[in-house]
Amino acid sequence: MSSMFCYQCQEAAKGTGCTIQGVCGKTSDVANLQDLLLYTLKGISVFAVKGRELGLRNAASEKFIIESMFATITNANFDRDGFIARVREGVALRDQWKTQLSSLEVTIPLSNHDAALWVPGTEVEIDEKAASVGVLSTANEDIRSLRELLTYGLKGMAAYMEHAAVLSYREDNVQAFMERGLAATLNEDLTSEELIALVMECGKFGVDVMALLDRANTSTYGNPEITKVNIGVGTRPGILISGHDLKDMEELLRQTEGTGVDVYTHSEMLPAHYYPAFKKYSHFVGNYGNAWWKQPEEFASFNGPILMTTNCIVPPKDSYKDRLYTTGHTGYPGVMHIPAGVEDKAKDFSAIIEQAKTCPSPTEIETGEIIGGFAHAAVMGVADQVVEAVQTGAIKQFFVMAGCDGRMKSRDYYTDFATALPEDTVILTAGCAKYKYNKLNLGDIGGIPRVLDAGQCNDSYSLVVIALKLKEVFGLDDINDLPISYNIAWYEQKAVIVLLALLYLGVKNIHLGPTLPAFLSPNVANVLIENFGIGGITTVDEDMEKFMAMV
Numbered sequence: 370m371s372s373m374f375c376y377q378c379q380e381a382a383k384g385t386g387c388t389i390q391g392v393c394g395k396t397s398d399v400a401n402l403q404d405l406l407l408y409t410l411k412g413i414s415v416f417a418v419k420g421r422e423l424g425l426r427n428a429a430s431e432k433f434i435i436e437s438m439f440a441t442i443t444n445a446n447f448d449r450d451g452f453i454a455r456v457r458e459g460v461a462l463r464d465q466w467k468t469q470l471s472s473l474e475v476t477i478p479l480s481n482h483d484a485a486l487w488v489p490g491t492e493v494e495i496d497e498k499a500a501s502v503g504v505l506s507t508a509n510e511d512i513r514s515l516r517e518l519l520t521y522g523l524k525g526m527a528a529y530m531e532h533a534a535v536l537s538y539r540e541d542n543v544q545a546f547m548e549r550g551l552a553a554t555l556n557e558d559l560t561s562e563e564l565i566a567l568v569m570e571c572g573k574f575g576v577d578v579m580a581l582l583d584r585a586n587t588s589t590y591g592n593p594e595i596t597k598v599n600i601g602v603g604t605r606p607g608i609l610i611s612g613h614d615l616k617d618m619e620e621l622l623r624q625t626e627g628t629g630v631d632v633y634t635h636s637e638m639l640p641a642h643y644y645p646a647f648k649k650y651s652h653f654v655g656n657y658g659n660a661w662w663k664q665p666e667e668f669a670s671f672n673g674p675i676l677m678t679t680n681c682i683v684p685p686k687d688s689y690k691d692r693l694y695t696t697g698h699t700g701y702p703g704v705m706h707i708p709a710g711v712e713d714k715a716k717d718f719s720a721i722i723e724q725a726k727t728c729p730s731p732t733e734i735e736t737g738e739i740i741g742g743f744a745h746a747a748v749m750g751v752a753d754q755v756v757e758a759v760q761t762g763a764i765k766q767f768f769v770m771a772g773c774d775g776r777m778k779s780r781d782y783y784t785d786f787a788t789a790l791p792e793d794t795v796i797l798t799a800g801c802a803k804y805k806y807n808k809l810n811l812g813d814i815g816g817i818p819r820v821l822d823a824g825q826c827n828d829s830y831s832l833v834v835i836a837l838k839l840k841e842v843f844g845l846d847d848i849n850d851l852p853i854s855y856n857i858a859w860y861e862q863k864a865v866i867v868l869l870a871l872l873y874l875g876v877k878n879i880h881l882g883p884t885l886p887a888f889l890s891p892n893v894a895n896v897l898i899e900n901f902g903i904g905g906i907t908t909v910d911e912d913m914e915k916f917m918a919m920v
Contacts, residue, residue: 371388371389372388372389372397372500373387373388373389373390373391373397373400373401373500373503374386374387374388374400374503374504374505375387375391375395375400375503375504376504376517376886376887376888377442377443377517377521377524377861377862377888378392378393378443378860378861378862379773379775379777379859379860379861379883379884379886380392380393380775380776380777380860381887384884384887385887386504386887387400393443393444394444394447394683394684395447396447396449398449398496398499399447399448399449399452400503401496401499401500401503402449402452402453402456402495402496402499403440403441403452404499404502404503404504405452405456405495405498405499405502406437406440406441406452406455406456406459407438407441407520407551408484408502409456409459409460409463409484410433410434410437410438410459410551411484411551411552411554411555412459412460412463412482412484412485412486412487413430413433413434413459413462413463413466413548413551414434414547414548414549414551414552415477415478415479415480415482415484415485415552415555416463416466416467416470416477416480416485417430417431417434417466417548417552418478418548418549418552419470419475419477419478419480420466420469420470421545421548423470423473423475425469425470427462427465427466427469429462429465430462430463430465430466431544431548432534433458433459433462434527434544434547434548434551435527435530435531435534435544435547436527436531436698437455437459437698438523438524438526438527438528438547439524439527439528439531439679439698440452440455440698440699440700441524442524442525442527442528442680442861442862442863443680443681443860443861443862444661444680444681444682444683444861445679445680445681445682445698445699446682446698446699446700446701447682447684447700447701447702448700448701448702449702450702451700453492453495456489456495457489460487460488460489463485467480467485478552478556479552479555479556482555484502484555504517510890510892511561511890511892511893512559512561512564513890514888514889514890514892514893515561515564515565515567515568515893516554516564517888518568518865518886518888518889518893519550519553519554519564519567519568519571520550520551520554521862521865521866521888522550522568522571522572522575522862522865522866522869523547523550523551523571523866524862524863524865524866525575525861525862525863525864525865525866525867526543526547526571526574526575526578526866527547528613528679528862528863529578529579529581529582529827529863529866530543530544530547530578530581530582531697531698532582532585532586532613532614532615532616532827533578533581533582533585535614535616536585536586536589536615536616537585538581538582538584538585538588539581540577540578540581542574542577543574543577543578543581546570546571546574547574550567550570550571553567561892565896568869569869569872569873571866571869572866572869572870572871572872572873572874573870573873575866575867575869575870575873576830576833576870576873576874578866579827579829579830579833579866579867579870580830582827582830583745583827583828583830583831586615586644587746589615589646590615590619590644590645590646590647591644591645591646592645592744592746592747593640593643593644593741593742593743593744593746593747593823593824593828594643594644594645594742594747595643595740595741595742595743595747596642596643596648596740596741596742597738597739597740598639598642598655598656598738598739598740598741599654599655599656599738600655600656600657600735600736600737600738600739600808601655601733601735601736601737602633602654602655602657602730602731602732602733603631603654603730603731604730605629605630605631605652605730606629606630606631606672606673606725606726606727606728606729606730607630607631607632607633607654607657607671607672607673607725607728607730607731608621608625608630608631608632608633608673608674608675608676608721608722608725609633609634609635609657609658609668609671609673609674609675609676609731610632610633610634610635610638610675610676610678611634611635611636611637611638611661611664611675611676611677611678612636612637612638612676612677612678612679612680612681612697612699613637613638613678613679613825613826613827614678614679614696614697615641615644617676617678617696617697617716618634618638618641618647618678619646619647620715620716620718621676621718622647622650622652622653623715624715624718624719624722625652625718625722625725626650626652628722628726629726630652630673630722630725630726631652631653631654632650632652632653632654633654633655633656633657633671633731634655634656634657635656635657635658635667635675636658636659636660636661636681636801636804637661637679637681637800637801637825637826638656638678639656639741640741640742640822640824640825640828642655642656642741642742643741643742643744643824656739657671657731657734658671658734659774659804660774660775660801660804661680661681661683661774661801662681662683662774662775662776664682664683664685665683665685665686667734668685668686668689668692668693669686669688669689670731670732670734671689671731671732672728672729672730672731672732673692673724673725673728673729673730673731674692674693674694674721674724674725674728675689675692675693675694676694676695676696676707676718676721677693677694677695677696677699678696678697678699679697679698679699680699680861681861682695682699682701684701685701685704690703690704692724692728693705694706694707694720694721695707696708696716697709705720707720707721735808737808739807739808740818740820740822741803741807741822741823741824742822742824743797743818743821743822743823743831744823744824744828744831745823745830745831745834745835745838748821748823748831748835749835749838751817752838752842754815754816754817755817755839756839756842756843758814758815758817759839759843759852762793763793763814763815764793764794764795764814764817764852765791765793765794765852765920766791766793766794766795766852766853766854766916766917766920767794767795767796767797767851767852767853767854768790768794768795768796768797768853768854768855768856768916769796769797769798769832769853769854769855769856769857770783770786770787770796770797770798770802770803770806770856770857770858771797771798771799771800771802771823771826771829771832771857771858771867772800772802772826772857772858772859772860772864772867773800773801773802773826773858773859773860773861773863773864774800774801774802774803774804774805774858774860775858775860775883777883779882779883779884780805780858780883781805782882782883782906782908782909783802783805783806783856783858784805784806784809785909786856786909786912786913787805787806787809787811787820788806788809788811789909789910789913790811790819790913791917792812792814792819793814794819795814795817795818795819795820795821796811796819796820796821797821797823797832797835797853798820798821798822798823799822799823799824799825799826799827799828799829799831799832800825800826800828800829800864801826802857802858803820803822805858806820807820807822823835826863826864826867827863827867829867829870829871830870833870833871833874836848836851836853836876837874839851839853847875848874848875848876849875849876849877849878852920854878854880854916854919855871855876855878855879855880856880856882856906856912856916857879857880857881857882858882858883859881859882859886865886868881872897872901876901877901877902878901878902878904878919879901879902879903879904880904880905880906880912881903881904881905881906882905882906883906884905885903885905
């Protein structure tokens with residue numbers, strides 16, 4: 370008997386699933402509690418779906434579902450006590466719905482399911498319950514695979530919904546689908562075909578939520594601009610901010626202004642440098658380091674405090690644990706947490722600022738600049754130049770190499786692939802996968818850099834907008850007729866919703882690596898292969914030959 374089972378990320382142990390402790394570092398009890406929290410969210414959703422049909426809403430449960438789904442994604446939260454508290458809160462919200470609906474004498478599908486009925490007791494009893502409701506509780510391998518594919522898409526969707534929500538942007542239709550999707554995973558009567566339809570519908574709402582977040586970010590902070598970002602350091606103390614939350618970025622810059630403390634970005638926060646609203650801060654120095662998995666060495670050498678606004682957290686080393694802070698829906702035992710402001714007030718970052726003042730300046734680990742900011746508005750601004758380069762043959766092919774980075778040595782494939790690409794090709798990227806090649810000297814094509822970085826993983830939406838615009842410009846009927854190939858690296862659940870969004874838009878022949886998801890059963894994988902041409906990766910030489918044969 371395994372003490373846990375989790376296969377939601379690309380680094381699942383042995384390519385099948387973590388059964389003793391997560392490769393990410395989460396312990397078996399935390400993994401099981403995350404499963405129990407998801408189970409509780411499904412129970413809430415049973416009643417929320419019926420409530421919507423009757424015109425009833427519960428803002429607290431809607432907020433709780435988004436935030437709790439976000440807390441369960443890979444590398445976001447490792448706090449056992451926090452998950453137990455969330456489970457209890459979730460059951461209380463579920464029971465509020467039950468009380469509200471009970472007087473109406475309506476039939477509520479799935480209301481007799483255990484997820485809609487169970488009641489938490491002692492911590493020991495909660496742990497016992499948590500161990501019984503995980504992934505493997507669904508016996509049929511294909512049904513399990515489709516339920517998990519849908520669930521992981523919903524987790525990624527929740528992350529993007531939360532980023533938009535903190536900027537006061539919401540989309541009720543997306544929220545409604547999330548509740549409907551969660552409840553559907555409890556329904557034993559749904560066939561594989563019906564679950565596949567839900568998975569594809571999840572892709573549709575994935576497009577919607579990424580468009581929502583794009584609108585939230587650009588309306589609040591301006592359209593990203595093509596920007597050169599310093600990767601060296603200054604002489605003053607600094608704070609390093611990592612994750613994805615631009616609202617936290619804004620507030621930290623505002624509160625550090627005039628304090629003598631500089632601010633640096635790390636990993637997925639790099640694209641903050643592209644937004645006009647942040648360029649007014651002279652103490653916003655540059656980007657320090659690389660992708661999330663290099664935290665142990667880079668956080669140690671940074672010397673100052675680090676703020677984790679979202680995933681991805683690597684279990685911290687003692688050399689910097691007392692300088693690490695979490696906020697939002699992240700958490701780690703023994704690490705300081707900065708809570709949300711009360712009564713709509715801003716978060717208070719004074720503790721991290723005061724600590725920064727006592728720290729030496731960062732140790733320099735590299736120098737120079739990297740360029741980014743090629744979101745859809747910026748690319749559309751030079752569309753004529755891009756189109757001309759394609760028409761004259763100066764650009765033969767675009768390669769979408771968006772997605773995630775990770776620890777595995779096999780991910781060096783993406784560096785080697787980028788290096789091996791012919792000089793008349795251009796890489797379109799978003800997400801932390803960019804760190805495999807954004808510091809290579811790949812040159813440009815007529816002034817167009819050969820690596821066009823759109824931003825964070827959610828900015829994959831920009832790549833979709835660019836592709837659809839090119840389809841229109843070239844007068845094509847099918848997005849797959851564009852000179853664009855897809856060689857995408859994935860790691861966690863935000864990459865899953867991006868993939869589902871691409872499939873919904875009809876994009877075919879996507880290569881996904883370093884390995885195909887462990888949660889795809891052979892039959893489900895075959896459906897994706899037969900209908901969409903999904904494939905894995907092999908060697909750089911073999912794959913390059915396949916890709917270039919299609920040009």
